[in-house]
Every structure is written in structure tokens, then in C-alpha cells.
Amino acid sequence: MKILPAFHQGVLALEKIWMTVTAIALFLIMSIVFVDVGLRYFFNSPLAWSYDLISMYLMASLFFLSLSATLRENHHVRVDLIFRRVSKKTRHVLELIAYASTLVVMVGIFVQGYSRFIDSYRAGDVVAGAIPWPSWLSAVLIPLGVGLLILRLVFGIFSLLSAIASGADEALGITELSEDGEEI
Secondary structure (H helix, E strand, O other), rough: OOHHHHHHHHHHHHHHHHHHHHHHHHHHHHHHHHHHHHHHHHHHHOOOOHHHHHHHHHHHHHHHHHHHHHHHHOOOOOOOHHHHHHHHHHHHHHHHHHHHHHHHHHHHHHHHHHHHHHHHHHHHHHHOOOOOEEEEHOOOHHHHHHHHOOOOHHHHHHHHHHHHHHHOOOOOOOOOOOOOOEEO
16 A cells, blocks of 8 residues: 555645645734734724735634644544543544544535635625625635545545554554543
């Protein structure tokens, strides 16, 4: 299964790009809010466009573009009361069920998000405000972020299947947790 590590490298490369975009978005949020507050309190002249830019594009990119890296780093919400008390093979099976279930939901979100993006793009939708922001720019973040999460989930499923079939203690690209909740 030499294709599995190559697939993982591709997903990692995309995650790195997406996380760079999220880091830039976070920096822009901090900078815009800092300038907006300064202008508002010292010159009574806030930035009229800051709320729309931050809420429509920057916050959406922070959320959707970081989904896959959040799963990879095991920073998602998880109840692992039972998970910690079972064997490694059982953990892999439970993880496989979780990944497959999540994949089904995420494919639905991807399809709906993509449909929304296409409809918005074709209609030339804009949001009324100080600047007529195109709404498709924020809608495209859903299929981009969820699409990468789907690739991460597909990789995880194949990695877990490979670990279960071979009896391996670890699955490639799946971060394990120790008894105290720390990553191994």
C-alpha cells in the first residue's frame, strides 16, 4: 500500500496551505479590529466595512479551512471514556466507525455547500452594505474546507482498515492518545 503514504503527503500539503490561509485570516482579524477600535475611539470614525469582511470571509475561513488539520491533530471534541479502556484493535474499529459516520455527514455538507456556492456564483449574489461583498466568496469556503476534511477522512478510513488488517498498533496519520489524554 505505497499509495497510502503518498495520499497522506498530498493531504498534508493541502492542509499546510489551508492553515497558512487561516493564519493570515487570524492576523487580518486582529489587525482590522485593532485599527477599527482605534479609529472608533480616537477619531470617531470606524471602518464601515470591517464587520462584513470579518464575519463573512475571515471567520468562515478560520472555521472551514481548519477542519481537516483539527482532525489530524486530534483537537476535535471527543468523548473517550470507553475508547481508553479497550484494546488498540477495538480502538481502530471504533475510530473507523466514527470516521465513516462523519464522512457520510460531511459528504452531505459538501454537496449542499457546493450547490450553494454554484447558485450564488451564477446569480452574482452580493450582500448589501458599505461594500457589495460577493457572497459566493464566503460560500466557496464550505466545499474547500469540508472537501479537504473528506480527503482526510477517506485517508483515515483506509489507514485504519490497513492497521486492522495487518494487526498494527498504529494507523498512519492517526494521532493516538495516551491514558492521560496526551498525544503519543
